[in-house]
Amino acid sequence: MDFIMLGCPLVSKASQQILQAVLIFLVSQIFIYILAVLLILGFYIVTILNIFSDGIAVLDQEIRNAIDQKYLRNLHLLHLEIQINLREFETLFYRIQIVQIVTSLPLIVGGQLLILLYPTSLISYLMYMVFIRQFFVNSIFGECIHSKTAGIFTALYLTRWYEMSLSDQMILLMMMKNTIKPFAIKAAGMYSINMAAFLEVVKMSFSFCAILHALN
Numbered sequence: 001m002d003f004i005m006l007g008c009p010l011v012s013k014a015s016q017q018i019l020q021a022v023l024i025f026l027v028s029q030i031f032i033y034i035l036a037v038l039l040i041l042g043f044y045i046v047t048i049l050n051i052f053s054d055g056i057a058v059l060d061q062e063i064r065n066a067i068d069q070k071y072l073r074n075l076h077l078l079h080l081e082i083q084i085n086l087r088e089f090e091t092l093f094y095r096i097q098i099v100q101i102v103t104s105l106p107l108i109v110g111g112q113l114l115i116l117l118y119p120t121s122l123i124s125y126l127m128y129m130v131f132i133r134q135f136f137v138n139s140i141f142g143e144c145i146h147s148k149t150a151g152i153f154t155a156l157y158l159t160r161w162y163e164m165s166l167s168d169q170m171i172l173l174m175m176m177k178n179t180i181k182p183f184a185i186k187a188a189g190m191y192s193i194n195m196a197a198f199l200e201v202v203k204m205s206f207s208f209c210a211i212l213h214a215l216n
Helices: 013-057 059-065 071-092 094-117 122-157 166-178 195-215
Strands: none
Touching (some): 013 059, 013 071, 059 071, 071 094, 071 122, 071 166, 094 195, 122 166, 122 195
16 A cells, blocks of 8 residues: 555554554445345345235236135235335434435545546555445445335236225225335435436546546
8 A cells, every 4th residue: 555545643654554554444344244234134125025026926816716815915914014124124224324325425536536646556446446335235225125116016006906805905905005105215314325326426426526636
């Protein structure tokens, strides 16, 4: 590591480089741990959504065979469980998402500036990858959750609901009402985290980086 991002007075250059390496390692580990937790919970939620979608896909078959009269009610209970899990996930990572949306732009801009200032240093590219990967994975996960939940309403509507009993039609109607608005992971309850947000942050980071580099 041949450069020092933050200098400390009264400390030798060798000590500053060691301190810098330790700080970079700790920050990267925090990012990795948060990313791992998000991925584990994300895979769990996506798996549940896939199971629910498969359950809707075979709903017509269940109606034709009339094997289980409680099939739709069990599907409704699974849907309620999914909604509870999504709300708990959003509540659990509420503050983390706020911090991420606030820090993503300056961190990505800082990584791009490091690459421009030190294009031959490997640490510049590694830091930039760490910064952008965290937000990219969350954006992919948010986009996946949104697309999965957006297709539930259409899948329910395309079932042969007219062949169901009146009580099952009421259950289906409640499920459709709860799925009119797709679920979206939001930072501060306002900003949706998805691929559109990721592209906007990247475009803004390039603009800010170009301005800062021109002023340097």
